[in-house]
Every structure is written in C-alpha cells, then in structure tokens.
Amino acid sequence: MKLSDGFDAKRLRSREPRNWSMRFAAAFSALLATLGVLLAMAGTASLLGHAPALGELTTNRAAAGIITGCGVLMLWLGVWFWRRCRARLRRGRELNLAPHLMKKHD
Numbered sequence: 409m410k411l412s413d414g415f416d417a418k419r420l421r422s423r424e425p426r427n428w429s430m431r432f433a434a435a436f437s438a439l440l441a442t443l444g445v446l447l448a449m450a451g452t453a454s455l456l457g458h459a460p461a462l463g464e465l466t467t468n469r470a471a472a473g474i475i476t477g478c479g480v481l482m483l484w485l486g487v488w489f490w491r492r493c494r495a496r497l498r499r500g501r502e503l504n505l506a507p508h509l510m511k512k513h514d
Contacts, residue, residue: 427496427497430493430496430497431493431497433489433493434490434493434494434497437485437486437487437489437490437493438486438490439486440482440485440486440489441482441483441485441486441487441490442486443479443482443486444478444479444480444481444482444483444484444485444486445479445483446479447475447476447478447479447482448476448479448480448483449479450475450479451472451473451474451475451476451477451478451479452476454472454475454476455469455472455473455476
C-alpha cells in the first residue's frame with residue numbers, strides 16, 4: 409500500500425505533557441493502602457491477643473476493633489484511589505480515532 413506524502417502516523421497519538429500530579433497521587437494512594445494494611449494487621453493481632461507491643465490495644469477490644477475497621481477502610485480507599493489514578497494516567501495513550509472507525513470486537 410502506498411502512503412501519501414502528507415500522512416504522519418504520529419498524529420494519531422496525541423502527545424500530552426506528563427501528568428506528575430497524578431503520579432504523586434498514585435504514590436500517595438499506594439502509601440495509604442500500605443498504612444491501611446498495617447493498621448488492619450495490628451488491630452487483628454490485638455484482637456487475637458498476640459500484640460504485647462501495642463500497649464493499650466491488648467486490653468481494649470473495642471479500640472482494637474475500631475483500629476481494624478479503620479485499617480480496612482484505609483486499604484479500600486487507597487486501592488480505589490490508586491486504580492482511578494492509574495486509569496487517568498493511561499487514558500492519554502488512546503488513539504484519536506472515531507469509535508465507529510475502530511475494529512468491532514464480538
């Protein structure tokens with residue numbers, strides 16, 4: 409197939425500047441998820457009675473339950489926010505073609 413002189417394949421992909429704010433947000437959300445895992449593990453260990461280094465949490469089961477719940481919530485929020493940031497970072501790599509011109513997948 410002969411290409412015309414005016415065709416430039418690079419025009420199909422837009423080159424946008426790198427989005428550093430989304431990268432920092434993804435890193436922060438990964439740290440949030442890590443902190444959530446650590447809190448959930450500390451709360452669970454305290455509920456099971458195997459955490460003498462946690463001090464007050466070994467005697468107070470309600471506080472250990474709250475710490476576990478907060479850890480699970482932070483883990484969920486971190487993973488959710490990380491997935492949104494990664495999807496937004498990858499969105500700029502799509503082709504700039506109309507959807508009806510793309511190949512149909514059944």
